[in-house]
Amino acid sequence: MRQIALFGGTFDPPHVGHLTVCHAVLDQLEVDEVWLMPTYQPPHKEPARASFDHRVAMLHTLVRNEEQIRVTTIESERQGLSYTVDTIKDLQHRYPNDTFYFVIGGDMVDYLPKWYGIEELRSLIQFVGVSRPGSLFRDQTVQQIKMEDVDVSSTSIRQQLAQMSQPDGLPVSVLDYIKEHHLYEC
Incomplete structure (x- = not known):
């Protein structure tokens, strides 16, 4: 029976901030693996700038030397809007002997009550919040992981790429992929 942390x-x-979250979870939660789970079509955000296939390829590039971190493409199989409750049910059906945790940023903890199907979701899985400076963690049902502050975001990287400047927090291998495929106006 594996203990798996899902990081959607x-x-x-x-970027490196995503890897930092994975390492903090592996160190503090003591799970066997972290599965990076890119959303196919996020219900609460603008559509991704890069296609699902490009985002998956960049994730594989990011974690190619990480033994305990893998990428799952489960959300692409259903297509359409990606609701976490449906994904968790699907994963539990496919892997009935494994235990799953769902990793969220500390900034998302207070937003959880607004998630689609949250009451059912809470009964299915343990949420793990990654605490950053300023995270309030009012929801005591969310297990807390502490992490160093990493000042990098996908939004700032896309802005830096659009301005043709060297992006902070982007590994060279991922930057090379972006350039090769002309992503983000690079």
Whole structure:
């Protein structure tokens, strides 16, 4: 029986901050693996700038030397809007002997009551919030992981790429992929 932490996101593009979250979860939660789970079509955000296939390829590039971190494309199989409750049910059906945790940023903890199907979701899975400076963690049902502050975001990386400047927090391998495929107006 494996203990697996699911870390969902748009990953548009993936960066070192995402890896830092994975390492904090592996160290503090003591799970066997972290699965990066890119959303196919996030219900609460603008559509991703890069296609699902490009985001998956960039994630594979990001984690190619990480033994305990893998990428799952489960959300692309259903297509349409990606609701976490449906994904969790699907994963539990496919892997009935594994235990799953769902990793969210500390900024999302207070937003959880607005998630689609949250009461059912809470009965299915343990949420793990990654605490950053300023995270309030009012919801005591969310397990807390502490992490160093990493000042990098996908939004700032896309802006830096559009301005033709060297992006902060983007591994060279991911930057090379972006340039090769002319993503983000690069």
